[in-house]
Amino acid sequence: MKRMEAIKLAAEAAQAQDALLISNIGYPSRELYAAKDRSMNFYMLGSMGLASSIGLGLALGLPARRVIVLDGDGSVLMNLGTLATIAHYAPENYLLVILDNCCYGSTGSQPTCTHLGTDLSVLALAAGVKFVRKVNNLDDLPPALVGRGVVVVKVEPGNASVPVIDLSPDEIIERFMRSIRLAETS
Amino acid sequence: MTGQNDSIKMNPSLAVFRGLKRAEIDFATSVPCVNLQELLDLVGKDPEIIHVPVTREEEGVGLCAGAWMAGQRPALLMQNSGLGNCINALASLDILYGIPLLMVISHRGGLGEPMVGQVPMGRLTAPLLDAMEITHFSPDCTEAEDAVNTAWSLAAASRRPVAVLLGLDFWRGT
Numbered sequence: 001m002k003r004m005e006a007i008k009l010a011a012e013a014a015q016a017q018d019a020l021l022i023s024n025i026g027y028p029s030r031e032l033y034a035a036k037d038r039s040m041n042f043y044m045l046g047s048m049g050l051a052s053s054i055g056l057g058l059a060l061g062l063p064a065r066r067v068i069v070l071d072g073d074g075s076v077l078m079n080l081g082t083l084a085t086i087a088h089y090a091p092e093n094y095l096l097v098i099l100d101n102c103c104y105g106s107t108g109s110q111p112t113c114t115h116l117g118t119d120l121s122v123l124a125l126a127a128g129v130k131f132v133r134k135v136n137n138l139d140d141l142p143p144a145l146v147g148r149g150v151v152v153v154k155v156e157p158g159n160a161s162v163p164v165i166d167l168s169p170d171e172i173i174e175r176f177m178r179s180i181r182l183a184e185t186s
Numbered sequence: 187m188t189g190q191n192d193s194i195k196m197n198p199s200l201a202v203f204r205g206l207k208r209a210e211i212d213f214a215t216s217v218p219c220v221n222l223q224e225l226l227d228l229v230g231k232d233p234e235i236i237h238v239p240v241t242r243e244e245e246g247v248g249l250c251a252g253a254w255m256a257g258q259r260p261a262l263l264m265q266n267s268g269l270g271n272c273i274n275a276l277a278s279l280d281i282l283y284g285i286p287l288l289m290v291i292s293h294r295g296g297l298g299e300p301m302v303g304q305v306p307m308g309r310l311t312a313p314l315l316d317a318m319e320i321t322h323f324s325p326d327c328t329e330a331e332d333a334v335n336t337a338w339s340l341a342a343a344s345r346r347p348v349a350v351l352l353g354l355d356f357w358r359g360t
Contacts, residue, residue, distance in 0.1 A: 022252075042255070046278020050248030053240075054279075057252025057260075060236055061213060079248075081241025089238065173283045177255055184257070 001138040003099050004031050004160040006153050009138070010070055010097055011036035013145035019066035020180070022055040024048075024075050026106030027159040028099065032070065034162035039179040043165055043172050049078035052096050056086060059094035065183065066093050068145070073100040073114045080123065086150070087128030096150045101157045109157050121152040196359050198327050199224035202290060202352070205334025206261060211235065211288065213258035215246030219265035219292040221357045226263065243268030247275035251285045259338065261288040266295065266311040266351070267304070276318060276347050286341035286348075290334065293324070293351040315349055322349040327359050 007023075011032060014021040022042045023029045029043040044051050055069035076082065076098050086096060102115035114120060121134045131149025135141050144151045165172075202225050206214070214229050215238045216222070230237045236258070240246040243264045250260035262272075269291065280287050294301070295308015315322045321340060325333035334350055341348040 044279075046282050047244075047248065047275045050244065050251075050275055050279060053245045053248025054252040054255075056238075057213070057249035057254075057258075058256045059252075060238065060249075061253040061256025061258045079242070079245060081245055085238065085240055085245065085249075169283045173255070173285070180255065180257070 001141075001155055002158065002160070003028065003101055003105070003155040004035065005138055006099055006141060006155050007031045007070065008035045009141050010068065010145060011038075013142065014038070014040070014068050017066050017068075017146070018183070019068045020055075020058055020062075021068050021070065022051050022058070023070040024051045024072050027162070028070055028072060030162045030165055031160050033165045034160065039175040042176045043167070045165075045169055045172075049075050051075060052079065052082040052086065055096065056082070056089065056091070056094060059091040060089060062180065063091065063093060065180070067095070069094075069096045071096060071098050072105070073098060073102060073120060074104045074112045076120055077112055077114075077118075083124050083127035083129060083150070087124075087130075090130065090149070092148055095145070095148050097145070098150065098152045099155050100152055101155045103157050105157060105159055121150070124150040124152070196327050198330065198352070198357050198359050199228060201327055201330035202334055202350075203228040205331040206235075206290075208331060208335040209259065209288065209338035211259050211261045211338065213250065213253040213260040214238070214263055215240045215249045215260070216263040217243050217246065217265070217268050219294070221292040221294075221352070222263055222265070225290075229263065243271040244275045247272050247279060247287065250287050251279050251283075254285055254287070259342070261290055261338070263290045265292045267307045269311055269314060270307060273314065273318070276320070280347050281318070284345035286345050288334070288338045288341050289347055289349040291349055291351050292357070293353040296353045298354050311351065320347050320349055322351050324351045324353065325356070327356060330356070
């Protein structure tokens with residue numbers, strides 16, 4: 001499957017679940033913005049590697065709210081310790097979706113170690129994450145998106161032809177936090 | 187004030203902890219330092235604080251950013267060696283989006299440091315913070331409670347990271 005197809009399904013799932021959706025730096029954020037922009041999307045514009053950590057902080061601070069993170073293989077490899085921290089806290093409201101295209105897709109598709117056989121789902125299990133799924137086909141993705149823990153989704157390399165996000169960092173965070181506050185008070 | 191209160195007030199870890207409590211810090215991430223062990227114990231046992239020990243300081247910056255967006259008041263407790271692990275995240279997450287963060291930093295590598303490996307980052311800590319335009323305080327034991335509280339207030343008001351540096355003399359209670 002193409003990453004854009006997976007992101008569309010994840011965006012639909014987030015909408016249906018009224019979930020906060022944190023997306024990784026680079027093309028994944030741009031693809032999400034093009035596929036389905038929502039105020040409950042947090043587009044990460046820097047800090048490569050930290051999408052899973054930002055999402056975990058949100059999930060721990062807002063235990064009644066569902067949090068889905070869209071991350072990549074290169075980014076998770078950069079912050080592998082996150083799998084151990086996720087395993088230790090294992091919030092029920094948290095799902096990390098790793099879109100594994102076996103390369104650094106936003107910088108010219110240089111191969112990552114998952115290209116050489118490193119299996120992030122096995123790493124997640126070894127870190128102690130109890131709920132780990134591996135998805136290879138688009139049809140198998142929607143049921144995995146309602147779960148918790150970690151889902152590793154194998155996607156093809158390549159980026160969709162989508163524009164850069166025309167929101168400022170301030171706009172992204174202010175509307176994101178406003179949507180959280182509105183949900184909390186309603 | 188009684189002598190007993192004076193001795194409690196001069197406990198460095200307790201002084202920092204009281205500052206955290208006065209600032210109503212309710213979310214803390216940490217990577218240990220030998221000088222932080224008593225403080226980490228106090229934070230870990232406090233039912234009002236969610237304490238998340240992390241594997242690397244940068245991970246803590248990410249967690250604290252998410253927690254702040256969730257409405258928490260976050261602090262990162264670490265050694266100054268960990269500041270080097272955080273630079274990009276402090277700049278391209280906290281400063282970029284305007285996310286406040288209180289950093290309580292055990293500042294190794296200064297006068298009296300027995301470990302030679304601590305010296306390079308010890309000397310670079312304040313210059314690195316200055317280069318990033320991150321305000322930092324270096325209180326003594328009697329000032330620590332106020333300094334920690336003030337540092338959080340400044341972080342929240344300016345929506346930036348702010349650091350409290352606690353050197354070897356501080357932990358000796360001098």
